[in-house]
Amino acid sequence: MTVRRTVVVRPWPAFSMRLSVRTAVVCAVLVLVATAAAGPISFVALVAPRIAARLTRAPGIALIPAALTGALSLLVGDFLAVRLLSPTRLPVGVVTVSLGGAYFAWLLAKQARA
Incomplete structure (x- = not known):
């Protein structure tokens, strides 16, 4: 019962x-x-949809590819944060901001030339 x-x-x-x-x-x-x-991993939310749109060439922002791209970028960022300077560990936010900043700089330079 x-x-x-x-x-x-x-x-x-x-x-x-x-x-x-x-x-x-x-x-x-x-x-x-x-x-x-x-940690502050804010660039993932800005970069992942743009990368996903470039990879899928979809007319709008697709949610599933953007989520998978964000997850993959965090996974790669965490792997690099752990393995880059092996005895010490970098915060994941430092790596993701560095990668996101480099991507945005490249994107701005490409749009400035066009």
Whole structure:
């Protein structure tokens, strides 16, 4: 015999407001922890869709190729961060920003010539 438990959501405005504030605080804390653990790898979000668009030659930005390109660039960045200077370890953010910056510099130079 199993007992089923159900969650009852009451339509009170004060309850829903407290729930949404709690949810927002929990989400903010989770983002803070993820950023602290992973480091600032912001260039991946900028570079991955552009590289994916160049590789797939799709008319718009395809989500799956951009996600796979971002995952691959992080994997390569992490591998280089661990193996580049073997006794010491570089942060992944340093490698991804370096690779992303080099790609953006190349892209800007190519667009300036065109």
